[in-house]
Amino acid sequence: MESRKTKDLLFEQVARVGKAVASPKRLELLELLSQGEKTVEVLATEVSIDIKLASAHLKVLREARLVEARREGRFIAYRLSGDDIISLWLNLRSVAEKHLVELRVALDEIFSAPERLTAESRASLLEKARQGEVIVIDVRPEVEYRVGHLPFSRSLPLAEIERRLAELPPGKEVVAYCRGPFCLLSDEAVKLLCERGFRARKISDGVAEWAAEGLPVEVLAEA
Amino acid sequence: MESRKTKDLLFEQVARVGKAVASPKRLELLELLSQGEKTVEVLATEVSIDIKLASAHLKVLREARLVEARREGRFIAYRLSGDDIISLWLNLRSVAEKHLVELRVALDEIFSAPERLTAESRASLLEKARQGEVIVIDVRPEVEYRVGHLPFSRSLPLAEIERRLAELPPGKEVVAYCRGPFCLLSDEAVKLLCERGFRARKISDGVAEWAAEGLPVEVLAEA
DNA sequence: CCATCATTCTAATAATCTTTAGATTGTCAG
């Protein structure tokens, strides 16, 4: 059967993509990269693995063409090779969330108030943010805010919240978001804000989840 | 870092799904299962692997909750555990088709006339089929036709075409489809029909691709 | 109950992937 062999080639190619997303660390890298271009050093630090190992995993992603590398001075910056890679990550995650009980249990254990948004609650949040009824804060590092953020949100990275508490009008409800449902940043931000007497909650959406619902995303122009 | 460890749990769960789709054979099984429920024996035969090996691969898919098993007399029938699994397969394949040159080359080598449909050509095909201007034939095994098929199509499995040539009105254009762009059945059907003097072409869509465009699919009620 | 058939389970080997450490490449600043 000659045709069987050549047909297997097709599935092998798709399996290259499958193999690339078969490792938790590579998935974490993809999630980070969906927040924008990053250097190997930054990626390794965020995932808390050795740079050599990060480089090896990035090589696998690069060979499956899920990411692209670009030299930027002494650094090498990686980015997703297309928006369809973000969709693939969201798709994989949603299949896992739907079918794996273990994942739902783990999510419940890790996160305090896992508020999942519906189309309505997204629209109403957007409206309230527009009218200034709530303050939407983006607690990711500021670079990621610049690449894209929710409309009417302001950047207030977790690392700077304590120092910049005065920027938040007291009494007003604060809504924090970060990289998405697997990211702890907004969770810690809410804990911190509540301890300081703010009325704060978090939403599970990140920019990718928001955009996947067809909602608008704001971008700051490059310098 | 206690929180890091628990966070890794999340990505590990998604990676379970990734690992399940990291093997060409399992992807082939998923593609077959997206045409409907099938026994281990049928699956093993179609993928041309040993039943024991098929069973092992199905176990992996089952443990990742991508498929479910059901005992049916002496047989065990497997099915996808949801329509989102079909979407995942389509998503993986489309990422591979977009980013891996090797896949596009392989597709060109294997298939004679890879006619890819657009929204317009799908609509016009549907209209022509409705008016009887073209004969749309489903060349998959008849069971798969019963589970779901394109509107105004008739079942004419590849294995029976030669014997049932009389059913096709001569002169009329025949359009063949099968399981999708990775399936050889329609290709062979077209070759056979052209040799017998018919005006035949194939489309790359299968039922899943058709449905993913939001187009209607017909189902025959169970006996 | 026995024999049969479809499938799974178990155990063993081969193949592949992950991780680590050391050597190497390529860029920039002096």
Added chain:
DNA sequence: CTGACAATCTAAAGATTATTAGAATGATGG
């Protein structure tokens, strides 16, 4: 040109996965 640094390459150990063959399970039909 040299030193410092980011990142990759290479090689080897450890961990997982794929594949195969033989034994075990579970339903069926006599």
